[in-house]
Amino acid sequence: MGAGGMGVIYEATHPVLNTRLVIKTLRPELSANARLVERFRTEALSASRLRDDRLPQVYDIDQLEDGTWYIAMELLEGEDLEHRLRRGPLEPPLAARLVSEVLAVLEKVHRHGIVHRDIKPANLFLAHSDLLGVVPKLLDFGVAHVAHDMGGTSTEIAGTPYYMAPEQSVRGGRIGPWTDLFAVGAVLFECVAGHQVRPYGASTLDAYLTAVRAGLPARDLTTVAPGTPRGLADAV
DSSP states (O other): OOSSSSSSEEEEEOOTTOEEEEEEEEGGGGGTOHHHHHHHHHHHHHHHHHOOOOOOOOEEEEEESOEEEEEEOOOOOEHHHHHHHTTTOOHHHHHHHHHHEEEEEEEHHHHHEEEEOSSSSGGEEEEEETTTTEEEEEEEOOTTTEEEEETTTSOOOOOOOGGGGGGGGSSTTSSSSSHHHHHHHHHHHHHHHOOOOOOOOSSSHHHHHHHHTTTTTOOOGGTTTSSSSSSHHHHH
């Protein structure tokens, strides 16, 4: 289904149940890298600790004889939010419903001592649902921060720059549920304003991160999406 520097993702069929699923692998030559293996395991363990329709179901994690780590997980049908936004912005009511679902599952994630740290459109999958039409699924806990102290500090800069909270884009920042909430706000802004229309109108990534770190106010959503209801703009 896809390949990258970290590994390969396969579509597979269970030999007994005949159900389709996904097998996500970590390349065997990376198995000696304890940091990467820990991230891979964190992704599986974080998702498996929680049972929620808005998280992909994880069936198994193990290691093959050649050193390849793999995760067996649910095969989703639909598309990620990143690809959906390339066709145009969402209507505000739909954007609000989807993001409300994301906030609800994040509340559960945070109660278990997990901060996702990489909320972005590409990690929100819009899965087909016969009942609701579409259900958002929160993907990729590979850089999740797992701690009992939800106000712990970050020892590394991890995440996607345009969705990073101020404390996330510097070493030693105080990571917590608020870190994910900032990213959700940036995603909701983009859902309504359009693909890659950001809360800060900086022309370069460096200027964007400077504005975020300085705590400057984001621009009002209605300036780039005039039809946005006032209440939704205020919420963002």
